[in-house]
Amino acid sequence: MKTIKSTFLLVLAFISSYAISATTPYEIIQSFVEKVKSGDSEAQFELGMLYADGQGVKQSYTEAFKWFRLAAEKGLPEAQLKLGQLYYEGLGVKQSYPEAFKWFRLAAEKGLPDAQFNLGVSYANGQGVKQSYTEAFKWYALAAEKGRFAE
Numbered sequence: 001m002k003t004i005k006s007t008f009l010l011v012l013a014f015i016s017s018y019a020i021s022a023t024t025p026y027e028i029i030q031s032f033v034e035k036v037k038s039g040d041s042e043a044q045f046e047l048g049m050l051y052a053d054g055q056g057v058k059q060s061y062t063e064a065f066k067w068f069r070l071a072a073e074k075g076l077p078e079a080q081l082k083l084g085q086l087y088y089e090g091l092g093v094k095q096s097y098p099e100a101f102k103w104f105r106l107a108a109e110k111g112l113p114d115a116q117f118n119l120g121v122s123y124a125n126g127q128g129v130k131q132s133y134t135e136a137f138k139w140y141a142l143a144a145e146k147g148r149f150a151e
Contacts (some may be wrong), residue, residue, distance in 0.1 A: 034068075041074040048082065061092025072103060078105035081115045088118070088127075101128030108139060113148035116140075 035043035048067030051060045065086050071079035084103030087096045101122045107115035120139035121131045143149075 039070075039074070041071040041076040041079065044068075044071040044074075045076055045079045045082075048079065052082070061086060063092075067093035072106075075106075077107040077110040077112050077115070078112075080104075081112055081118070083117075084115065084118060097122065097128030099128070108142075111146075113143045113146035116143035116146070117148045 026137060032043060036047050041053045044067045048064045048071065049055070049069065050057050052064035053059065057063075065083070068079045068083045068086065072083045080103045083109065084100045086092050087103065088100035089095065101119070104115050104118045104122060114137045118134045121138060122128050123136035125131065129135075
């Protein structure tokens, strides 16, 4: 019962930004499910986050990968970043630095500081791309301008 309650509360929190006229918990969840099924990239991303974090559902990087990929292919930069991270770490998918680089780049070009930083790391280490300290510096600088620094 605790899982159902926490799932409901998470779904409610995630969809509170959507214009939904549902009034009962069942209607709210159904509305969220319909958005996911209809291809709403933000809803797909949020579902991916639930699976990645194991919030209200059994944690599964494979499921997270599936939902992030759908949203990323529609151009959602946050999903592109997360997809790149899964490829980089080999979570829910076979590790691939070239694929990680591809998705980091797409998100970085849309201005996401974490993606810009990760692109800098890829260039600095030659992971998925030919090593280039010049390119690494460029992407690190862009990330830093937005407040993203090394940890």
